[in-house]
Amino acid sequence: MKIQEVAEAITVDFDAEDGPIFTPIKRYTDPRDVTVRCSSLVSESKGKCCRFNPKFEPLLIVMTGTIKLSHFSVKEYLLSDRIEEIFRISDKTSHSKISEISVAYLLQFNSFEPLTEAMLDSSPLARYAAEHWIDHAKSGGMDSSVLTLILRLLISDTAPLTNWIRLCNIDFHYPVESFSMDKAEVHSPLYYVALAGIEQVAYCLLQNGAEVNAQQGRYGFALQAASYGGHEATAKVLLEYGAEVNAQGGEYGNALQAASYGGHQAIVKVLLEKGAGVNAKGGEYGNALQAASFGGHEAIVKVLLEEGAEVNAQGGEFGNALQAASIEGHEEIVEVLLEKGAEVDTQGGYFGNSLQAASYGGHEAIVKMLLEKGAEVNAQGGEFGNALQAASFGGHEAIVRVLLENGAEVSAQGGEFGSALQAASFGGHKEIVEVLLEKGAEVNAQGGHFRNALHAASYVGRIYIVRHTPRMGNS
Secondary structure, X not given: OEHHHHHHHHHEEOOOOOOOEEOHHHOOOOOOHHHHHOOOOEEEEEEEEEEOXXXXXXXXXXXXXXXXXXXXXHHHHHHOOOOOOOOOOOHHHHHHHHHHHHHHHHOOOOOOOOOOHHHHHOOOOHHHHHHHHHHHHHHOOOOHHHHHHHHHHOOOXXXXXXXXXXXXXXXXXXXXXXXXXXXXXXXXXXXXXHHHOOHHHXXXXXXXXXXXXXXXXXXXXXXXXXXXXXXHHHHHXXXXXXXXXXXXXXXXXXXXXXXXXXXXXXXXXXXXXXXOOOOOOOOOXXXXXXXXXXXXXXXXXXXXXXXXXXXXXXXXXXXXXXXXXXXXXXXXXXXXXXXXOOOOOOOOOOOOOHHHHHHHHOOHHHHHHHHHOOOOOOOOOOOOOOHHHHHHHHOOHHHHHHHHHOOOOOOOOOOOOOOHHHHHHHHOOHHHHHHHHHOOOOOOXXXXXXXXXXXXXXXXXXXXXXXXXXXXXXX
């Protein structure tokens, strides 16, 4: 942590009548005084951080003072039983205290006025507190004093809740700041608690009447948020209080798809036991089986199939589970799906079919497996029109050769680049260009985004392809 952040912890008064409270008058005049107070325990080091210049000039490297234990033995000593108990600390107690400091610090932001950098400069612990209080609270065991503070922070339509989310919106795949976010854009406390996986707080909120099936946020519902995050205990609390297991909406369509995508087998089983529809449609991946297949979660794929998942169900970004597994190179899952009757030439999805997906991804073993199972090597459709064009664009020479050996039409038309030769030329894959030309690819074939291979190579500056590939140069 930065010295300013560590020093700011002193501003939280633990002796206040109503519990820990932010008290700015306790602040050090000079943050580096903290290194004097703890001179034998900590030391200052120089850390580097990058600050982006909005004028698109080079990144500026700035030095910032950080504080750390002076030696690893300091931590060992403080945690040991060699010192009197009154001075001894533990990891759990430390996390608990840091969470109390963090939440109490955030409670000072009691205005709906937009946050500013100037405000945060004068409150140097704010960003750390907003981003890390959850982890510290969970690691600290959630005692009553921490729980009380958290419940004060998580009151709907209040400024502290709004400002926490402004500083660290956890409803994204990574923390996002939005200083002027309106309170109407902030979701319910229960939703954020479910996403964070704090079951004790979820229980308290539900006991006090929180709406368990309110639709909101990236994940649609609190149950889907908890399922996505892998928070089994929280999911069980939500189900106990009436969460609708098949509620539709959100990024993954339903809780089962969210848990399947995340690889959370225990939650998948809980949801199925509670009546989750194994073939429910919707969401980014269309159904739970496709989500698990894309994520590479073989055990969950098998659980879903045992529960009656339709192996050829259509929908979602990749059209079906087989294509999803093929694009990511999950060979074992491809084998499982094929054994369960997955149709190898099913059309649909971004890549049109599984062979094109595997070819684009560069997964030679899967390409061979699909061909052995009868995949049509010249099947049309998808982003690249056919498997040969997909492999050529991706630069996968070995797969290009496999496809050609299995009868791929070297001059087949269609797809974004019109032909495999144009795709390889655009990608700068000289060896593949040579292979295609040796197999009779028509160098002047028209079509695709760049009209022909020569234009494609020239457009992206692949002059070496034109110069060093005789038939291209002659054209």
